[in-house]
Amino acid sequence: MSTNKNQLNVITAADMTAAQLDLDADVVIIGSGAGGGINAYELAKAGKKVVVLEAGPYVPSEKFTEMMAVSMATLYEGEGAQSNTDGDITVLQGRCVGGSTVVNAALCFRTPDYYLKKWGKEFGLTNLTPEVMLPYFEKVEENLGITEVKGHETSVGAEYIKKGMKALDIPLGLARRNIRDCAMTGFCFAGCKTDRKQSMMVTYLPWACNHGAVIYADTRVTKINTQNGAASGVNAEVVDPKTGKVKTRMSVKAPIVVLAAGPTGSPLLLQQSGLANSSGQVGKNFACHPSLSVTAMFDKKLNDFHGATHSLFDDSHTLPDDGGWIQLNAVQDPVEASFMAEPGTGKPYVRYMQNYPNSTRLITLIHDKNVGEVTLENGYKEIRYQVDDEDFEAMKKGLKDNARILFASGAKYLYLPTSDKQRINSVDEIDSVIDALENQPARYRYTSFHPQGTCRMGADKRKTVVNPYGETHDIKRLYVVDASLLPTSIGYNPSETVYALASYIADHINEANPS
Amino acid sequence: MSQINNQRRQFLKLATAISATVMSCSSMQVMAGILTDDNKMDATEQAVFNKMLAISLPTEGSNLVDPATLPVISTIEGALLAGMPHHIRKGLNQGIHYFNQSAEKAFGKRFTKLSDEEATKFVDQWAASDVAPHRALAMGIKKLTVLAYWAIPNTWAPLGYDGPVSEKWGLAKRGITPEPQA
Incomplete structure (x- = not known):
């Protein structure tokens, strides 16, 4: 289905009236940042019914304030206060429709061949050769105007x-x-008020909506469900951002679950759901480019x-x-x-x-070395990491x-x-x-803009969480498509790496699950 | 030894609470949540923040805006403390009290009772301390205070900083990028 309105189709807590909402879809995507946005488009375009669930709010760009103080409070995880346990590294991530792509500096580097070769040698990712990845880099560069x-x-x-x-x-x-057409306000970290930065909010997400995708903002997933060793959907809560109270409980039945909640959110959701952790590596190997x-x-x-x-x-x-x-x-x-x-x-x-x-x-x-860990302790997120x-x-x-x-x-x-x-x-x-x-x-x-590595990708199911095609080793049709995947840190801003890997995995999902 | 370790762990928890809340103070009043009684500042906290504000921004003789004319403390409370998770708020409260009391060891008086000169020295000593939680507390409380000051747009003019520009510059919205065609 192509509606071709080229607009976001976002439903927020303010739009919700029912106490319970039950949905059916072909794919449910958790998170609307780089990995989630790209998969929403590529899967919807292939004819799949896609529902995207975003824990953060929908803040249209005309409401961006160009004031870092306010932007932190509205667009960032933990109101910009997310930090490691020692409190000396601020770990910045977006938490809004579009995720970190809304608040990053838009700086893009292709994954160096050095790391693709290293990942092949040390993690069995021999499928991710420079030759295989090249068309994916070229594609996202074209789509996102990377120049x-x-x-x-x-x-x-x-x-x-x-x-x-x-x-x-x-x-x-x-x-x-x-x-595209940078106006040079210098407010990348506060969100681009005039839509020049090609975040997911002005590219892949509305394109996904052209093909029928629906985005639910203010919606946090509480559990990933499985049946007979395969993904079967999620439970979620729509939270009123003004009160912090649950307004609507939601279930989405879908045979494909794509996890894109970011390198702190994705491992915590797997831990909460008790899934995909036979390796014991979920949440481990955290790195952050201090x-x-x-x-x-x-x-x-x-x-x-x-x-x-x-x-x-x-x-x-x-x-x-x-x-x-x-x-x-x-x-x-x-x-x-x-x-x-x-x-x-x-x-x-x-x-x-x-x-x-x-x-x-x-x-x-x-x-940096992957020496950290993301865990839930007494119900609260902990990022245990020291340089x-x-x-x-x-x-x-x-x-x-x-x-x-x-x-x-x-x-x-x-x-x-x-x-x-x-x-x-x-x-x-x-x-x-x-x-x-x-x-x-x-x-x-310290400031970290690049958390990564907490659902490591690799061929050995004893040492990694996700296989070389983005599917968890343990649960069929449960995919991870965010920076959690990175087996090692790469020293460069990882956004283009995530864009390209997410595109690669989307192709695999479509091949393995024809519409 | 285990007692020392426990104390150090407690210190670290306090330090963490302080540091982890520092960035939240960037939330200005426009983003303030509902300020519950549990999250309001107690009298000691108000006094600590007022003292820290006075010694951090002694603006007389400069062109900077006098912090006494700005709602800095209410910005900290209304933007930072409102909506703060209970465990963080509790740790922050304990950390501020600990910081205040610890000045007695070096100066014979609580931080809030020190002269500005003594208070300045205390903060700088703790910022350079070999004890990690001391560094964290000094850095955290100060950072929180000055951030709340600079988050108020009235403070920018003396620096020549012009703040938001898109509307001022008349920049047109580019809008959503057309979907690529196969």
Whole structure:
């Protein structure tokens, strides 16, 4: 069925009147982010009746505020407060129709061949060769308008950093982003108010609705159901966001269940349902690409407020053998700047914020080991993860590179994102200040934009949760299509990897389950 | 040893509660939930936040907006505490009380009774402490306070920051992208 209205067909808690709603579908998809959106479209287009259940709200883009503070509260998991158990890593994920694709920086990288080969060798994913994946990358790049930034798509801070990279003979990495006609507001993290970022909300989800898919927002799945070792549907609750109370209980009977609730939500739902965990690996192997942001202060106003959120990177050390870190520039609003450095309490802090217009930042993000775990404890989500000691050493090397680039860009002094004042006043101080840093909890102001790895994909059912085609080893027709799949962290923003893997798995679902 | 470990674990729980709630304070009043009696600040918490605000943003002599003229404390309460899960709210309350009382050891007075100079020194000492929960509490309470201040748009003008721009710039909505045709 093709209605071809090219609009979202979203039902929210406000639309619900019945206490109980029972639906039948060919496919129920849990989550409407990258994996869920792409599968909704590809499966609906193939003639399947698709129902998408999204735990977060539907916030149309005209209601985006371009204020990070408000956006955190409306569009992010846990109102932006999701963190690891130690509380020193903020783990950011979208929680709204469109998921993280609504609030990410739109930065796209193809999965490096290095990892596809590694996954083949170490996890038996010999099906995911660079040759097999190439058409999937090309397809999502075409559909989402993924292109390299044009000359004007930059920011004041990026232009300074570019000079620094050139002075140090560092190859300029020009960002590839899923944005069409970027207006350079710099509000990617707050949602694109004018729909230039090609999130699921303006691409795959409405396209899925053209083929009959229906999206239920405010709807959290409580249990995945099975029958005779195969998926059979889900139970869910539609929650009134104004009261937090359940308005409607829902059941969806469907022979195919696609799990796309994200790397914290998907493993928890499997744990709650008591499913797909014969390996004991559900929720384990959590990685998150911890990042630290170095604040550079200049002796003149940069007003680095708007522009392309990210436009420039240095990936000359991103593969593990080269160091395992990447540098990314980013614009920053005063709310973020207010806690990204510690200049000292009182007058030093006032001076620091007065000089906010003179600042820019460069982010160091590391490829990390899969040493964490997501569990439910006393009914509450726990993300048990501490930065590994070896990974911290990679972070230190990355921070040194970061600092050298910023000084070469013209910075007069730098603040490291630490609990206490850590200021670097010159190139000569870089090594001594950073060498003294120790890997300690609650010492650094980490942010993670890339949780991953909690329903690891692989051929060996004793060591992984999902088979090489996205289906759980234990339960037939129960598929996982989000960043939970990644067997290892990849050091680069994983969004295009998820887009491509989700497309690949959708093709497999359609082949294995003809309409 | 196990007692020390238990204490450390308790500290970590408190620290976690503080840190985990910090980002929530970014929710401004427009997003405030229903503030139940259980979630309201007690008198000690109000005093701690007021003291932290006073020492973190001594704006006299600068062009920044005087925090005393802004609803910073009510933003913390109305946006952060409202709707906070019970276990987090309880841990936050315990952490703030612990922080307040701990100043007695170093300065002979509770944090709220310290002079601004002493309070500033206490916060900076804890931020540099070898004890992880001390770092977490100092960083967390301060972060929470300054975030609530900067989340109020009135504070941006002295920085020259212009805030939301799409409407100001007259940007047209691009709308939903047409479905690819086979």
